[in-house]
Amino acid sequence: MPYRLIKYGLSNKHPDKRMFRTPSGLKESYDAVIIGAGGHGLAAAYYLARDFGITDVAVLEKGYIGAGGTGRNTAIIRSNYLTPEGVKFYDESIRLFKDLSGDFDLNLFYSERGHFTLAHSDSAIRTMRWRAEVNKHMGVDSEYVEPEDVKAACPPIDLTCGGDAPIMGALYHPPGAIARHDAVAWGYGAGADERGVEIHQGTEVTGIDVKNDRVVGVRTSGGYVRTPKVLSAVAGWTPSIADMVGLRTPLTVRPLQACVTEPLKPFLDKIMVSGSLHVYVSQSSRGELVMGGSTDPYELNSMRSTLEFAEGLSGHMLDLFPFLSNVKILRVWAGLCDMTPDFAPIMGRTPVGGFYIDAGWGTWGFKATPVSGKTMAHTVATDREPELIHAFRLSRFEDLELTGEKGAASVGH
């Protein structure tokens, strides 16, 4: 790398190759079309090409690569979920994440920090103990810890939280990590592109043609393409895409806002989450505090930010870290969350033949990027879901077999 850097410094031209080609236009047909060039869509394209040799694939993106939730989350990766199905699924994701920098030859700044979920009430302690036991049973490193342990790991924290809701205990999850979220999408995109997948940015899907209950083609702003298989990986835009094939889903869409402060001297190497205070925070390698809260109080398909959010989150942050009162917020942004009733995703086949869904990623999508890409690629290639995502099928709602993950959502929503 340093040698490449010297060459770059001495060259007049940009010596590095571009990460993605810019295809001139859509072909008439593809073996498969993926809607959405976020982390999930590009990961599915990558594994389709790498593991199944399916490279005649177009990824259609109405904005730019990673424009949606991929670049708007707070980059937290963890597997301390509540249901055995969830723990197994997210743990596989962590396993894949750890190898990605090497696979892509791209530094994802995967940084294992340790993850505290703070409990401020007896009922929260009960949930933390429950999650710790499920995690241990599934071979995932998690344990219930006392307030002193929180203080030892993070000395600046105010255990009394201003007096109203003192910290009574916590769930500690050592493998909790953060990573550079855009680079995850870029790495998957570059790997797919290199293997022949076409990524069409600025190409909006306007309709999906279905004949005899099977997908036959996709109408786009760049023309019509024939295809027998469509994967929808558009998170917050899923209801609009599902409407195109007449599919009903239990998804409702709300904005989730997050913000980042000016850079500070490093003081927080752990990821701190408080469900009761509706806040999660980590300090980036640049020193900025990356903070998020709960979803907005009502449904909305808009990525605007609000003063109420910044005010509310700042207040709760000061309960945890009173010395931050003079710190300034640099940026606030929002992403769209497609929430499911049971806080688990919706993945797999649908009643429409050849139409696959990867949705319901609510506030927990980034950490699942590798495993969702891998399992959805398997589903699209073989028309069968792997066992790992059986619990997340769309038909679980008809079967009344929900996968209750609300207790593992990072904050109450």
Place this chain on the structure above:
Amino acid sequence: MKILTCPVNGPRPVQEFVFGGEFREMPDPDTATDAQWTDYVYNRNGAPGPRREWWYHLASGTWFIAERDTGTNDVKRTYLYGDEVERG
């Protein structure tokens, strides 16, 4: 949206209100099939666009209907349940 108009108390800050979800007609539990019932219980219209919703004014305990566009956040009108025809 910063202000929402309560049909009883007039325009009030949106913080005084609680969102109650999309307005939906309940199928008759005695005649509905399992498929109709699970559709009613779980499925929603999540795509952006105009629709009728339940809202609750906390301070006065008033449930009412708002016609709001979930893409633009514009509220067309609000009224008490049952008043739609008379005032529409």
